[in-house]
Amino acid sequence: MNKKRSAGIALGAIALITLTASGTGVVFAQTAPAATASSRLDAVLARGTLRVCTTGDYKPYSFLKPDGKFEGIDIDMAESLAKSLGVKTDYVKTTWSGLMNDFLAKCDVAAGGVSTSLERQKHVFFTQPYMIDGKTPIVRCADTEKYQTLAQIDQPDTRVIVNPGGTNERFAKQYFTHAKLTVYPDNVTIFKQILDEKADVMVTDASETLLQQKLNPGLCSVHPDRPFQYGEKAYMLPQGDVTFQQYVDQWLHLARATGEFQSISDKWLK
Incomplete structure (x- = not known):
């Protein structure tokens, strides 16, 4: 006798025992239909706005202009996502150190050059990656041969500079234990510190x-085609909300397949 038939006979026997014990033909125990969990997708549609957390300090992905408006690759992509939903965007200015808390409390999506990481994955879902990236140095052009490797950078006389709160800071603190490491608060003007010879190296995404x-003549990217590690860019979404994740993933898939993402990327990178 196969397992499926055995299971069917067993269930039938249980039903017969239940009916006999009750003495009636009425079945008392019924399985209630499962409750349908609400999705952030429904909330966004009902609200009429897509709340997007972004730092506004990371060109070419997200930059807050003096007039208070955001621009960049991920801002254009957020506008595309909102348009696909028939809603407007509502941007929430955040910082790299405060990104996770702000996202969990205030936003539907986090965008702006966000790198995937296992630490972040503990608290959020990520979309499929839309860009492959990795950490590589940027230095004064005269120093490109001097800072080719992690070992060359991690020297007591090397002044490494890094922005706080994100994967750049974690990378620097992991690999540059001998160099002079400065955590500089402004990711917009941080590159000028290297030009002005107040720092020697920053390691960030290629x-x-x-x-x-x-943007800064005199600075050179060091082997951007051969970064120190593998990295990905993706959008952060609420953890556990598969419905919303599948919608955003499908939108992103279509944006890439139709050339929309490439067109937006080329606009800012070229």
């Missing part, structure tokens, strides 16, 4: 170094 060397 995509950022490629843009910053264009």
Whole structure:
């Protein structure tokens, strides 16, 4: 006798015992239909706004202009996501150190060059990655040969500078235990510190170094095609909300397949 037939006979026997014990043909125990959990997707549609947490200090992904408006790759992508939902965007300015708490309390999506990490994954869902990236140095162009490796950078006389609260700071504190490490609070003006010879090296995502060397003549990205480690960019979403995650993943898949993402990326990177 196969297992499925055995299970069917067993269930039938249980039903028969229940009916006999009650003395009636009425079944007393019924399985209630499972409650449908509400999704953030429903909340966004009902609210009419998509709340987006972003730092506004990370070109080319997110930058807060003096007029108070955000711009960048992930800002254009957030606008695309909101348009697909038929809602407006509501941007929440945050910091790298406060990103997780702000997202959990105030936002539906976090965007702006957010790197995936296992530590963040403990608290949030990520979309599929939309960009492969990795940490690489940016230095004064005269010093490119001097700072090719982690060992060359991690010397007592090397002045490493890093912005606080994100994966850059964690990377620097893990690998640069001998260098002079300065945590500098402003990720917008941090590159000028290297130009002004107040620091020697910053290690950040290769995509950022490629843009910053264009914006700051005299700075050079060091082997951006061969970063020190593998990294990914993705959007943060509420943990456990599969419905919302699947919607955003499908939107992102279509944006990449149709060339929309590439067009937006080229606009800011080229």
